[in-house]
Amino acid sequence: MGARVLVDGAAVEQVSALDRGLAYGDGLFESIRLVGAVAPLWSRHMRRLDEGCRRLRMPAPDAGRLWHEALQVSHDMAQSVVRITVTRGLGQRGYAPPAVTEPTRIVAAFAPPPASADVYLHGVRMRLCSLRLAEQPLLAGMKHLNRLEQVLARAEWDDPAIAEGVLCDGRGRVISATMANLFAVVDGQLLTPALDRCGVAGVARAEVLSVLPQARVGELMLDALLRATEVFLSSSVRGILPVQSLAERVYEPGALSRQLQQHWRKLGFSMEHGG
Amino acid sequence: MGARVLVDGAAVEQVSALDRGLAYGDGLFESIRLVGAVAPLWSRHMRRLDEGCRRLRMPAPDAGRLWHEALQVSHDMAQSVVRITVTRGLGQRGYAPPAVTEPTRIVAAFAPPPASADVYLHGVRMRLCSLRLAEQPLLAGMKHLNRLEQVLARAEWDDPAIAEGVLCDGRGRVISATMANLFAVVDGQLLTPALDRCGVAGVARAEVLSVLPQARVGELMLDALLRATEVFLSSSVRGILPVQSLAERVYEPGALSRQLQQHWRKLGFSMEHGG
Numbered sequence: 001m002g003a004r005v006l007v008d009g010a011a012v013e014q015v016s017a018l019d020r021g022l023a024y025g026d027g028l029f030e031s032i033r034l035v036g037a038v039a040p041l042w043s044r045h046m047r048r049l050d051e052g053c054r055r056l057r058m059p060a061p062d063a064g065r066l067w068h069e070a071l072q073v074s075h076d077m078a079q080s081v082v083r084i085t086v087t088r089g090l091g092q093r094g095y096a097p098p099a100v101t102e103p104t105r106i107v108a109a110f111a112p113p114p115a116s117a118d119v120y121l122h123g124v125r126m127r128l129c130s131l132r133l134a135e136q137p138l139l140a141g142m143k144h145l146n147r148l149e150q151v152l153a154r155a156e157w158d159d160p161a162i163a164e165g166v167l168c169d170g171r172g173r174v175i176s177a178t179m180a181n182l183f184a185v186v187d188g189q190l191l192t193p194a195l196d197r198c199g200v201a202g203v204a205r206a207e208v209l210s211v212l213p214q215a216r217v218g219e220l221m222l223d224a225l226l227r228a229t230e231v232f233l234s235s236s237v238r239g240i241l242p243v244q245s246l247a248e249r250v251y252e253p254g255a256l257s258r259q260l261q262q263h264w265r266k267l268g269f270s271m272e273h274g275g
Numbered sequence: 276m277g278a279r280v281l282v283d284g285a286a287v288e289q290v291s292a293l294d295r296g297l298a299y300g301d302g303l304f305e306s307i308r309l310v311g312a313v314a315p316l317w318s319r320h321m322r323r324l325d326e327g328c329r330r331l332r333m334p335a336p337d338a339g340r341l342w343h344e345a346l347q348v349s350h351d352m353a354q355s356v357v358r359i360t361v362t363r364g365l366g367q368r369g370y371a372p373p374a375v376t377e378p379t380r381i382v383a384a385f386a387p388p389p390a391s392a393d394v395y396l397h398g399v400r401m402r403l404c405s406l407r408l409a410e411q412p413l414l415a416g417m418k419h420l421n422r423l424e425q426v427l428a429r430a431e432w433d434d435p436a437i438a439e440g441v442l443c444d445g446r447g448r449v450i451s452a453t454m455a456n457l458f459a460v461v462d463g464q465l466l467t468p469a470l471d472r473c474g475v476a477g478v479a480r481a482e483v484l485s486v487l488p489q490a491r492v493g494e495l496m497l498d499a500l501l502r503a504t505e506v507f508l509s510s511s512v513r514g515i516l517p518v519q520s521l522a523e524r525v526y527e528p529g530a531l532s533r534q535l536q537q538h539w540r541k542l543g544f545s546m547e548h549g550g
Contacts, residue, residue, distance in 0.1 A: 005292050007292055013292050014290065014292060015291075015292045015297065016289060016290075017280050017282055018280070020426075022362075023304070024421075025299070025300030025421050029298070031368065092385065093388075094388070094429075094454070095428075095429040096433075108293065113369070134410055138406055138427055139409075139423055139424070145299065146300050147299035147370065148414055148419055149413075150299070151299055151301050151363075151372065153370075154370040154372075155371070155372050158371075178370060
């Protein structure tokens with residue numbers, strides 16, 4: 001695979017076959033973009049991981065140790081994506097959490113996805129996924145390991161010209177893309193979907209919301225998305241991607257996408273040179 | 276842990292930290308009760324596993340090889356539970372399924388949960404879980420690895436006198452217990468919840484439905500469950516468990532529970548001697 005991996009700090013590529021992360025998806029992860037030894041959104045990732053551990057009632061890992069391990073696995077890579085996975089550790093058969101949890105910690109470095117300057121300039125093509133996200137407030141927002149919905153949604157197409165798919169909930173509300181959050185300018189107002197019933201509250205989305213406080217978090221219906229004047233995606237791994245089209249609908253990359261791409265460069269990212 | 280494990284046929288207890296079963300819960304499992312070298316519900320387990328693989332678009336494992344491995348891990352155990360886990364195997368980062376899937380196969384034997392004759396005679400005590408199951412028809416019925424809802428529901432209580440919890444969906448329909456399916460006699464009619472929007476379609480439930488063709492599969496509201504005259508659980512691991520109480524409501528073990536326990540013994544199970 002070419003990935004460098006640390007499991008609980010040891011340079012091994014294996015975990016126990018009895019880990020609850022594998023048995024039940026009982027854990028969380030973060031996918032963190034690094035430029036050399038810098039991770040501009042690191043503190044946001046750690047905050048989300050902490051909050052997820054609190055919600056799943058797992059002990060949170062030490063952020064200092066995670067940072068040390070992230071540098072170790074990515075040490076000679078100019079660009080990397082470090083995936084941190086934290087699970088509830090070993091367990092006997094059965095859903096009941098163990099009386100004492102010793103979490104498992106996996107830190108792995110990958111090459112970033114290939115990305116051309118063209119994509120950042122002209123935007124990505126999207127489709128509408130037929131899968132509808134289920135509503136589970138107790139899991140919404142978290143980047144947990146139960147990701148079969150995203151796997152099935154991403155398996156709906158294999159045309160490499162289509163970069164992403166729009167995911168809606170059962171009531172026709174737009175929630176996100178399969179691996180990114182979504183923003184749209186509708187009637188002059190910047191909107192991004194609320195994620196209190198489904199979806200993943202992205203770290204890049206949080207950064208966008210702090211840069212553009214005029215953005216409204218709320219309901220975004222599909223028909224509103226189709227008449228938006230600007231649409232873009234935010235991703236901690238890929239940055240800010242203008243949306244060029246959704247099925248037959250064509251969009252122009254807009255001023256907010258450009259402003260945010262500029263902000264991303266100021267943070268220290270250089271997404272166009274990944275892969 | 277004391278478990279005996281085979282991973283892809285090899286006597287190791289480890290899997291790759293990059294397995295998609297761990298990364299995304301991208302896979303399925305079966306928990307199969309064995310009495311010595313006999314698994315009375317084996318063919319039902321294999322049918323469900325095949326159907327799950329088809330729905331997740333994964334190659335199904337060879338049932339003959341699984342049986343051979345189940346016997347291997349449990350060979351000197353008078354009573355055992357063999358867990359078979361099948362994942363979509365190794366993957367790079369990203370939800371898109373790999374072009375060619377080489378599934379990972381984990382077969383592990385555990386001691387059965389302790390069970391007293393008293394529990395089979397007088398029944399189990401249950402509570403009502405506050406978690407509501409999300410509705411996802413594309414995953415409903417399958418025994419997949421995305422089980423955080425069950426983990427959170429089971430974590431709602433730690434009183435060892437309470438054996439199980441009732442799970443409802445967001446519309447107040449009863450779906451199941453956290454690790455078993457549920458049957459109730461309401462107004463003289465045997466009912467079990469439909470599982471086309473959430474829940475796991477248990478192998479023991481399928482056996483009950485074949486033995487008692489008068490059972491109706493449909494909607495079971497919580498108020499109907501509370502006025503039922505007989506309630507029991509079905510589990511491939513624990514068999515038929517009468518329900519003694521749900522919160523303040525007390526039930527009497529009834530004739531159908533006894534008939535099914537008798538059927539389970541005829542199949543070759545002896546649940547009371549597990550653990």
